[in-house]
Amino acid sequence: MGIRVIKTAIAAIVAIYVAHYFNLEPALSAGILAILGVEVTRKQGLTKTASRFVASVLGLGFASIIFVTLGFYHWTVAIFILVSFPIMARFQLKEGIVTSCVTVFHIYSYGEVTTGIIWNEVCLLLVGLGSATIINMLYMPNVERELMKLREAVESNYYQICYTLAKTLREPTYVWSGEELLDAHRDIEKGITIAIRSKENQLWSNEGYWLTYFEMRRQQLDTIGQMMEMVARVHGQLKHAEPVAELLEQLGRDTQSDVYVGEVRVKLQELAEKFRAMELPKTRDEFEIRASLLMLMHEMNRYLDIAKRYKKRGNTDQSLLEKSNLTG
Structure with a gap:
């Protein structure tokens, strides 16, 4: 102003x-x-x-x-x-x-x-x-630095959210305030607003990296909400939860990495195969927990699908995304 x-x-x-x-x-x-x-x-x-x-x-x-x-x-x-x-x-x-x-x-x-x-x-x-x-x-103010700070804040919050979900799987009684989720939502919406304004300042360029980036994070935030719901349903400790928690931690690390490798997706598929090969649940609680873990893994796959889909959009955006840490 x-x-x-x-x-x-x-x-x-x-x-x-x-x-x-x-x-x-x-x-x-x-x-x-x-x-x-x-x-x-x-x-x-x-x-x-x-x-x-x-x-x-x-x-x-x-x-x-x-x-x-x-x-x-x-x-x-x-x-x-x-x-x-x-x-x-x-x-x-x-x-x-x-x-x-x-x-x-x-x-x-x-x-x-x-x-x-x-x-x-x-x-x-x-x-x-x-x-x-x-x-x-x-003259129009350069908002690149502000957008970079917002991206770093969003990725940091996603990292913390993934680690908190992993901790909750290991300790179902752990209570989380959800502050990082609210902060991520605020920063994403602010980033989209600034990105739209930045794009409208580019008269002879059609590059829309920042708008693409924050739109991707907005859609991923929806999957995170679903992941939280699945984790909340895991009301007891079960050995099956540990490998899922490890993948959540890796997903958090990958969010801040420079490239999209897809290693978590491969491990999710391998873990799903192991789950199918296991004996059927013997109690109702075990059945519900394992079902919630499978749904959680499905949402993790959807989270990665969103990143992969946006990374492959258009030649211009693709080159920008590959250079600018648009990863899981």
């Missing part, structure tokens, strides 16, 4: 000075238009500036016809609003409604419609919205 305020101040003062230089009246209106034109991302700046300019020119046309035909009265302003606003909304020009009103009210204050007045208003639009667009294009 601090950067946007600074950019808005610069855009406004530049617009006012330029308007003064070209003898546009009132010059302060160029500053108002510049304030309205500053946006969060470059793409938003370009698309919304175009929308505002088109809407304002249309508004000038509607207002000129209405004022010349019906006169300059307060109620004709209401007529202008009733006629122009629905049309602008219909053609996806809502962003330009306010800027349109700025220019139309200027015409109303003059009490006449002339070519010179219309040209003055168009020039004010070009100067005000143009200044905002130029400032938008010149």
